Amino acid sequence: MEFRTAKQALGHxxxxxxxxxxxGPWASQxxxxxxxxxxxxxxxxxGDDTRRWGPPWLRDAxxxxxxxxxxxxSANRGKRSVTIDLSRPxxxxxxxxxxxxxxxxxxxxRVGGLARPGLGYADLAAVNPRLVYxxxxxxxxxxxxxxxxxxxxxxxxxxxxxSVTGAPDGAxxxxxxxxxxxxxxxxxxxxxxxxxxxxxxxxxxxxxxQHVDLALLDVQVAMLANQAQACLTTxxxxxxxxxxxxxxxxxxxxxxxxxxxxxxxxxxxxxxxLCGALGLGGLAQDPRFATNAARxxxxxxxxxxxxxxxxxxxxxxxxxxLEAAGVPCGPINDLSQVFADPQVRHRAMRxxxxxxxxxRTALVGSPLKLSGSPPVPPRPPPLLGQHTDEVLxxxxxxxxxxxxxREAGVI
Numbered sequence: 001m002e003f004r005t006a007k008q009a010l011g012h013x014x015x016x017x018x019x020x021x022x023x024g025p026w027a028s029q030x031x032x033x034x035x036x037x038x039x040x041x042x043x044x045x046x047g048d049d050t051r052r053w054g055p056p057w058l059r060d061a062x063x064x065x066x067x068x069x070x071x072x073x074s075a076n077r078g079k080r081s082v083t084i085d086l087s088r089p090x091x092x093x094x095x096x097x098x099x100x101x102x103x104x105x106x107x108x109x110r111v112g113g114l115a116r117p118g119l120g121y122a123d124l125a126a127v128n129p130r131l132v133y134x135x136x137x138x139x140x141x142x143x144x145x146x147x148x149x150x151x152x153x154x155x156x157x158x159x160x161x162x163s164v165t166g167a168p169d170g171a172x173x174x175x176x177x178x179x180x181x182x183x184x185x186x187x188x189x190x191x192x193x194x195x196x197x198x199x200x201x202x203x204x205x206x207x208x209x210q211h212v213d214l215a216l217l218d219v220q221v222a223m224l225a226n227q228a229q230a231c232l233t234t235x236x237x238x239x240x241x242x243x244x245x246x247x248x249x250x251x252x253x254x255x256x257x258x259x260x261x262x263x264x265x266x267x268x269x270x271x272x273x274l275c276g277a278l279g280l281g282g283l284a285q286d287p288r289f290a291t292n293a294a295r296x297x298x299x300x301x302x303x304x305x306x307x308x309x310x311x312x313x314x315x316x317x318x319x320x321x322l323e324a325a326g327v328p329c330g331p332i333n334d335l336s337q338v339f340a341d342p343q344v345r346h347r348a349m350r351x352x353x354x355x356x357x358x359x360r361t362a363l364v365g366s367p368l369k370l371s372g373s374p375p376v377p378p379r380p381p382p383l384l385g386q387h388t389d390e391v392l393x394x395x396x397x398x399x400x401x402x403x404x405x406r407e408a409g410v411i
Contacts, residue, residue: 008035009373013200016102017041017079018086018095018119020048022152022182023136023216024108025075026189027196031104032078033366033375039098039391040076040382044083044411047384048072058358066357073381077353077363081382082391083411090410092117097395099124099131103209104196108136111146121211131209132199134192140215150216152182159184159220160237164227167242176240188219249295250274250306253332256315263310264328268292277325278309278318355380385411 013036017028025040025048032038042048054069082098085091096119099105105124107114114120121133135141138150156162156178166177195212203209221228226247231237238246243262245251250271251264265271268291272284283289283305288298295302310318315331322329333341339350351365366375388411392402405411 007373008376009370011035013037013103014101015039015104015106016095016098018105018107018109018114019136020108021050022075022185023188023192023214024106025050026186027134027136027192028079028106029075029077030190030193030366030368031196033368034370035373035376036104038079039102039387040079040081041084041086041095041098042081042384044085044385044409047081047083048076050075051384058355058361060358066355068355068357068381068383073363076381078376078379079382080387080391081385082388083385084388085410086117086119088410090405090408092119094392094395094405094410095119096124096127098391100128101395102128102131103200104132104134106134106136106192106196110149111135111137111141125209125211129208130203132196132203132212133209134196134199134212134214136188136192136214136216138216140218141213145217152185152216153178155184155216155220159217160224160228161220164224164238164240166240168240171242174240184216184220184223187223188214188216191219191222244299247296248292249299249302254307254310256310256318257313259315260332261310261315261319262330262332263322266328270327271295273325274322274327277321277327278306280305280309351378353378353380356383356386 010031013031015028015031015036015038017024017038017040019025019028020042028036028038028040040048050072051069053071055065056070057065058068058070058073060066084094086095099119112120115123121135124131124133137146138155139145139148156165157176161184162176162178165179167174169175192212192214195214199210199212227238230246241252243253248264248266251266253260253262263274265274268284271289271292272281275281275283283302287294289295289302319329319331331337338344344350347365347367347369349365349367350362352360352362355361361380363378363380365378368375389399389402392405392411397405402411
């Protein structure tokens with residue numbers, strides 16, 4: 001593995017990734033960014049479900065669809081793809097051999113789904129006691145809902161996120177709304193990567209791996225943060241406030257003469273400067289608005305004054321004035337504007353790689369910045385089965401054995 005060096009934080013680790021779609025692949029992508037050798041096991045002829053989740057598709061230099069979906073590209077950079085049929089005894093034997101050499105295994109089958117073919121945690125821990133085995137499911141490995149299938153949208157609903165997202169009932173466009181990204185899956189992937197690293201740190205002291213149990217429902221409840229705690233503290237579930245904040249005012253989107261902007265006043269000093277920049281200095285002395293607690297209580301009265309003042313001028317003019325006054329604010333960018341932003345470009349959040357089908361193409365960069373062990377240079381997500389021969393060769397299989405397995409449809 002020529003891309004792995006001693007400078008990479010996880011360059012000494014091998015990850016066997018049996019997961020698909022988003023939560024598990026997101027976790028393994030984080031580990032791959034940090035240098036781990038991630039071997040992605042996929043179904044022969046089909047692969048990860050998200051390979052078919054298009055359009056949009058990656059296009060080649062002539063503008064033709066390559067058949068590689070943008071969705072798959074988003075969660076699988078830096079991995080090696082091996083195709084193995086897990087329903088066949090020969091395929092199960094290959095996975096056991098790969099697990100015997102792995103530090104981490106990631107999977108998101110239904111509870112018990114891998115135990116039936118002898119690939120559950122107990123089975124593989126007997127082969128490799130040092131293995132950190134991470135299972136990701138919708139509802140966890142135990143409990144009354146453990147056998148239910150879980151998808152991000154479903155968990156955003158069941159886990160409370162949609163109850164606090166969207167405009168209030170009765171407002172234009174009011175009603176529950178999901179987040180525009182599969183945020184429950186993404187955060188479950190991040191929690192999974194954190195838990196895996198914690199289990200590896202524990203292994204350094206004990207010499208033993210362990211079973212990590214991640215549930216999308218648990219993560220969805222945990223990530224509600226202040227909203228969840230507010231419910232526990234008061235006994236009342238918070239409602240939807242659109243773009244407004246339940247505990248800070250003004251902290252929301254405002255209409256401008258030519259679009260929208262966001263204003264985020266986190267303290268009383270910033271609010272006073274906001275009022276000064278808008279020519280509304282007297283508001284900061286009004287007892288209804290002088291403190292954040294008072295502004296939350298008199299939210300509507302304050303917005304009746306602030307909203308027209310911001311709507312009367314172009315967004316760029318307000319942003320320039322507020323930035324000069326030290327008031328946090330900014331435009332609401334679309335994604336083309338995001339990737340054109342000088343700061344985003346400086347931080348290398350758009351990176352180009354050579355893709356085997358599309359030539360030079362752009363990928364989202366890693367947000368991880370480590371001074372002593374930076375992420376590996378970005379490598380394109382693999383084609384289906386691109387590394388099967390390479391990985392099986394590392395297991396000691398010769399060309400004839402690999403050819404025989406391929407002819408039999410095992411790989």
